[in-house]
Amino acid sequence: MSGSMALAGILMTPLMGMVLVSVAGRWPNLREGVTLTTAVVLFAQVLSLYGAVADGARPELLLLPMLPEVSLQLTAEPLGMLFGLIASGLWIISSIYSIGYMRGNDEGHQTRFFVCFAGAIFAAQGIAFAGNMLTLFLFYEAMTLITYPLVTHHGTEHAKKSARIYLGVLMGTSIVFLLTGMLATWVLAGTLDFRQGGILAGQVGATGTAVLMALYMFGIGKAALMPFHRWLPAAMVAPTPVSALLHAVAVVKAGVFSIVKVVVYVFGADNLMSLGSADWVPLIAGYTIVAASIVALRADNLKRRLAYSTVSQLSYVTLAATLLAPISIVGAAMHIAAHAVGKITLFFAAGSIYTAAHKTEVSQLDGIGRKMPWTMLAFAVGALSMIGLPPAAGFISKWYILSAAMGAEHWIAVAVLVISTLLNAGYFLPIVWRAFFRAPPAHHGDDHGHDHHDDHGEAPWPMVLAQGVTATLTIILFIYHEPVLKLARAVAGGD
């Protein structure tokens, strides 16, 4: 079938990209051409599956007979479709951005950077289209390993230490909790397939399910549920394009995607609802949302603030998924998309500011909107989306999640959403205000301490273009979100 062919192509394309990029390493223009072409071809392949999957088809592909009992296989289903589209689509834009950033900052080891980047996308596609838990786990671990060289990109002592936290938390949680949970699922349910309604339904009692739930929720460390969130701020030591695509989109979305997938297809929302074994998760998620926002509020480093904002926003998805209502699962799926476009815009803007003005702290941003109007405009759109205000995509998903919380009369969740909206406003709006309405810092008369970076303009054009596109997408997704909604409904509804 053509569906299987497309799935094979989706895995092969980024792999080919890795090979070709490393071969073309000596000629930067050719190398970047390869990256862009690969990204476009990949997106086209993922897109070609959309029609069939939205209409209810589930193309499959057997990869390898990994174990005599369980094989590696791919299956395209709506949630994976959504994640696959986001990861591959934003890869195109962030490749354009990366080119501007890496050259603008004279970064070293650019070939390794682009190879590992393609590798991370390969792993993301594998996670998106994994046909069973074993396949998902394989690509999940592959993603941790392939992003390790990106986190340590600068090779400094600080990078090495941060990467230890990155690897330690992600690898530790996935081996100790997630793998144990997966193997227990295999022993108890006798299968690791993803099935609508869950494979554990009727196999395990309430306590056992609660333990398994904990193993999965904390085992999927990429979803950054507290207290296993420390890797995400640590990962900010990487170059900004990595933070933008991987630590705001691909890696973290792989985490929350896995959470939604496990809740819906391994446990089964109805099963969890009747057992009550997941009732504690919204509380932890709610705590993470509020606590991370408070940390973000106090962070002066822009990327650190964005990182904690991501920790908080990821738990929106976890919260929504574990409210277990069909509408909340729609909200969770929508939020994966909405947060992706919004947060990547914010990171792009942060990278542009660093490249053009070499500024990293929020307190340095007074009046920067006058010199970099496009960047800060994009930033403002991203900020609106994070807060959940129209006309940004974040409004739509928050609307769904809030309605679900109210419908379920889960007042703690409602309170968390309200408080976090205020906190979000509290740490994003001052940045926009500083940038546009405060005067730039006055120069001292003498040349002493004169900052040469003060006379800068906008960032290189590929970066401005990229953040413009994602900001526009954030707004488009507010107005026209029918395709995303269709996939989200299919996940929740089980049609």
Next chain:
Amino acid sequence: MLNSHLPILLVVVPLLAAPLIVLLRRSLPSWIVATAASVATLAIALPLLQQAVSEGVISYAIGNWPPPLGIEYRVDAANAFVAVIVSLIGVFVMPYCRRGVAAEVRSEEHYLFYAMMMLCLSGLLGILLTGDAFNLFVFLEISSLATYVLIAMGRDRRALVASYQYLLMGTIGATLYVIGIGLLYLQTGTLNLADMAARLPAMGDPRATLAALAFITVGISLKIALFPLHLWLPNAYAYSPSAVSAFLAATATKVSIYVLMRYFFTIFGETVVFDARYTGVILLALSLAAMFVPAVVAIFQTDLKRLLAYSSVSQIGYITLGISLHSVGGLTAALAHLFNHALTKGGMFLVLGGIVLRLGGSALDRMAGLGRTMPIAAFAFVIGGLSLIGIPGTAGFVSKWYLVTAAMAEGQWWLAGAVMLSSLLAVIYVWRFVEIAYFREPPDDHPPSGEAPLSLLVPALLMIAACVWFGLDASWSGSMARAAAEALAGGWK
């Protein structure tokens, strides 16, 4: 028909290669004969396994003297599977020896090296195939004596001490084993293992059987290097020539583990060993200790060869843990790890051999900047390390899958946690290499000399590639391990 003589051929081919090599004397012809003999053993072992899996137990009477009076070779899926592992490792290691030995062994001793390798191989295969308790002892000594010589051939003078240490420990182990079979012989009046297994239940469960079980278990555990009887192993692996480290790490302890399994499950039987005694609990406790203590010790090593050696002691803990579960699932896990760990550790020692050749030593500090000076070798070593950790997509993961599911199926859920935590220790000791190789500047005083020569690199890379291959497609290794486990648990009927 030649086919019916496969069991004896498997042992005789390398056994005859040894004196032939001594007669040839020159280095190159010796190597050619040794390599050819290794390839031949694999070519014999594979159809033998095929035959054992499809037809069940194969009995071969040496010199046509019918058992139990004559010596019998008794082949089933279990020992045929381990024989395939041993001969497969031989095929990987022998091509590597040509260059590796030239660098590490004095040229007038080359023929001795190859002769000893052949005796060692022959001894190990003999241990596996023989159905006679005393014949097993003879082969145990043949392989051990050859091993002592091989270790002593290491360039470092400390190799002599290491060899002597192993000689003492190995001799104690072998002595205990002989006392054990002496006791069994006194009771049953037979040395044929299958015959012994058939007679033992009728003896009841006297103290003498118990004493024999204890002597044999401790004696073989010494050869296995089961914690805390592992003290000979780190030095032996660290100071012997690289090819020997790789070969021993992948085969010698594995064969002894097979012997233990055979005695536990086929000769004494599960009831005597596990149900009536605390053997299972003791073995479990020692396995857990092995999974943690040597792994922590490995973290603090300053020499990469010693680090790998301690890692081996730790990984042996996984195998004995599988045995202690005394279920088909647990045995499958043990046998699968036997195979997977042989490939992983063998491959890593081979890669390391190439690195040592270029750097002149295996101290961790010397590995600084290896990611830049020897990118292929460093990367291959990391892949092997991932297999030690048990990352999915590597052979090590397959073992972990079997081990943890077997523990869970027995209701031992907490063991899952222990296995996972012990893999985290592996993450730490593997990452010590990663950080040194990739984040430290190469030292200035000795210029980077490039990758290891192809003759070393290719066998090493093939073995590492096999780690990945059998991690992505374990349908063969997994089903063979299960067949072997069923054969062991089912007895020699």
